Amino acid sequence: QSALTQPASVSGSPGQSITISCTGTSSDVGAYNYVSWYQQPPGKAPKLMIYDVSKRPSGVSNRFSGSKSGNTASLTISGLQAEDEADYYCSSYTTSNSVVFGGGTELTVL
Amino acid sequence: EVQLVESGGGLVKPGRSLRLSCTASGFIFGDYAMNWFRQAPGRGLEWVGFIRSKTYGGTTEYAASVKGRFTISRDDSKSIAYLQMNSLKTEDTAVYYCTRVVGYTFGTDWGQGILVTVSS
Numbered sequence: 001q002s003a004l005t006q007p008a009s010v011s012g013s014p015g016q017s018i019t020i021s022c023t024g025t026s027s028d029v030g031a032y033n034y035v036s037w038y039q040q041p042p043g044k045a046p047k048l049m050i051y052d053v054s055k056r057p058s059g060v061s062n063r064f065s066g067s068k069s070g071n072t073a074s075l076t077i078s079g080l081q082a083e084d085e086a087d088y089y090c091s092s093y094t095t096s097n098s099v100v101f102g103g104g105t106e107l108t109v110l
Numbered sequence: 111e112v113q114l115v116e117s118g119g120g121l122v123k124p125g126r127s128l129r130l131s132c133t134a135s136g137f138i139f140g141d142y143a144m145n146w147f148r149q150a151p152g153r154g155l156e157w158v159g160f161i162r163s164k165t166y167g168g169t170t171e172y173a174a175s176v177k178g179r180f181t182i183s184r185d186d187s188k189s190i191a192y193l194q195m196n197s198l199k200t201e202d203t204a205v206y207y208c209t210r211v212v213g214y215t216f217g218t219d220w221g222q223g224i225l226v227t228v229s230s
Binding site for chain 1: 154
C-alpha cells in the first residue's frame, strides 16, 4: 500500500483534458509545497513534469499543470496527445525527512 | 547536460552484498544532495534514501525498508554516489535509479537505472 493515493487508471481522448489526483496527509502533501509529478513511459526512466506543486521544468509542455488543496494534489493534462500515454506518479517530501510516492496512474489516450 | 550513470548491478544471492555506483557529470556534484529510488518489476516507484551535500553535513536518510542494511555515501572528488546494499533480500529485486536533488525535488534528473536481482 502506497503512502499517497492515486487512481489506478485514467483515460481520455485526444484533445481532451484529464486530471489525476494524489491524496496524502498533513504529514506529507498537506505539510509543504513539495509535491512532484513524474511521467514514466513503458520501459523508460521517469521524467520530472511538475515540481513544488505547480512549477514546470524547462522543456515541459505548458499542457501540464499542477495544483494542491489541503492534503490533495492534482496533475492536469490539457489537449491530450498520444505521446502523453504513460504512467504518472506523484511524490511528496514528508515531515519525517523522507519521500513518499503514490501507487501510480496509468494514462490511456483513447 | 546533466548525466547520471548507474553501474554495479546484477544477480546476487540472498544475504549477500552489492555496491551500486552513480557517476555524475554536467553539474557541480558537491553542491547537490543525491538520492536513490527503486522500482520492483511491474510495481511502482519507491524511495530508498538520500545523502545531503557536505554543506549540509553529508548526512543520510533512509526508507524504513532498507534502514540498517543499505548505506549511501559520496565521493565528491570523483563525482560518484554509492549505494552499499548488505543482507539483501529477494524483495530488494528492482531497477535502482540514481537521481539529483534540487531543493526538495528528489527526482530532478534521473539515471537510466540498473537492475539488481536477488535470487538463489
